[in-house]
Amino acid sequence: MTTRGVPIPALETRGLTRIFGEGDRAVRALAGIDLTFAAGTFTAVMGPSGSGKSTFLGCVAGIDRPTAGRVIVAGQDVSDWDEDRLARLRRHRLGFVFQDFHLMPYLTAAENVGLPLRLAGQRPNRRYVLDLLGRVGLGNRAGHLPGQLSGGQQQRVAIARALVTRPAVVLADEPTGALDSASARGVLELLRDCVDQLGQTVVMVTHDPVAASYADSVIFLVDGRLAGRIDAPTADVVAARQAHLDELVVAR
Ligand SMILES: Nc1ncnc2c1ncn2[C@@H]1O[C@H](COP(=O)(O)OP(=O)(O)OP(=O)(O)O)[C@@H](O)[C@H]1O
Numbered sequence: 001m002t003t004r005g006v007p008i009p010a011l012e013t014r015g016l017t018r019i020f021g022e023g024d025r026a027v028r029a030l031a032g033i034d035l036t037f038a039a040g041t042f043t044a045v046m047g048p049s050g051s052g053k054s055t056f057l058g059c060v061a062g063i064d065r066p067t068a069g070r071v072i073v074a075g076q077d078v079s080d081w082d083e084d085r086l087a088r089l090r091r092h093r094l095g096f097v098f099q100d101f102h103l104m105p106y107l108t109a110a111e112n113v114g115l116p117l118r119l120a121g122q123r124p125n126r127r128y129v130l131d132l133l134g135r136v137g138l139g140n141r142a143g144h145l146p147g148q149l150s151g152g153q154q155q156r157v158a159i160a161r162a163l164v165t166r167p168a169v170v171l172a173d174e175p176t177g178a179l180d181s182a183s184a185r186g187v188l189e190l191l192r193d194c195v196d197q198l199g200q201t202v203v204m205v206t207h208d209p210v211a212a213s214y215a216d217s218v219i220f221l222v223d224g225r226l227a228g229r230i231d232a233p234t235a236d237v238v239a240a241r242q243a244h245l246d247e248l249v250v251a252r
């Protein structure tokens with residue numbers, strides 16, 4: 001999408017701020033984040049535990065309300081939208097992988113994956129759902145309930161669910177956090193394909209430098225602020241920067 005030849009970013013934040021609580025107990029989880037994510041790019045978000053990564057994704061997805069600042073999706077400022085409009089935006093444009101999966105316990109893996117389509121009033125195509133489950137290595141688990149799946153398998157169901165509507169923007173919170181390295185590689189290649197083959201925009205929180213190396217760029221958060229960026233990241237360069245930031249945090 002362009003306006004007069006200038007591409008419209010998939011996602012922008014301006015002065016994004018989120019403060020939890022009040023008075024002495026107030027926690028400034030996001031302290032004014034300005035970021036632009038071009039369409040068709042893969043960005044990794046890294047930073048120490050508690051640096052605001054999940055809060056950032058939640059605010060961008062309209063699951064959480066920023067205290068101040070703007071969120072702009074495909075050129076539209078959605079900051080003041082009401083819940084219904086935000087829900088429709090999520091349903092049609094965004095795919096979200098939660099840090100703790102959020103699967104429906106009484107639905108099978110295939111039904112969980114198809115759920116976003118049902119919520120959007122469409123009938124899931126069974127072959128497409130099974131194909132997506134196959135791509136995350138769960139072709140033989142379609143009929144299982146979440147309680148019958150391992151943590152890593154549940155995480156992969158959640159990833160397939162986030163991709164099923166082919167959303168313009170995929171927001172993934174540590175999507176490989178519970179996975180062994182072979183499963184993680186499969187998921188990262190799938191996310192890379194979303195960007196390279198379907199032109200989707202992926203924003204992925206991770207603690208893993210190898211996972212981050214699949215992205216086009218890495219941004220670092222510390223204490224709710226931007227603390228650096230690496231383009232064309234390699235795992236080694238990312239790991240070195242991560243170690244440096246961890247030292248700064250420990251030294252305080
Ligand atoms: N609902 C909440 N109420 C109060 N404080 C919160 C809430 N959610 C998050 N915080 C605080 O905001 C800060 C950022 O939290 P956030 O979950 O975004 O961190 P994170 O970078 O995702 O960490 P991790 O790597 O451990 O997942 C933390 O200090 C956290 O304690």
Ligand SMILES: [Mg+2]
Binds near residue numbers: 053055099173
């Ligand atoms: Mg988090």
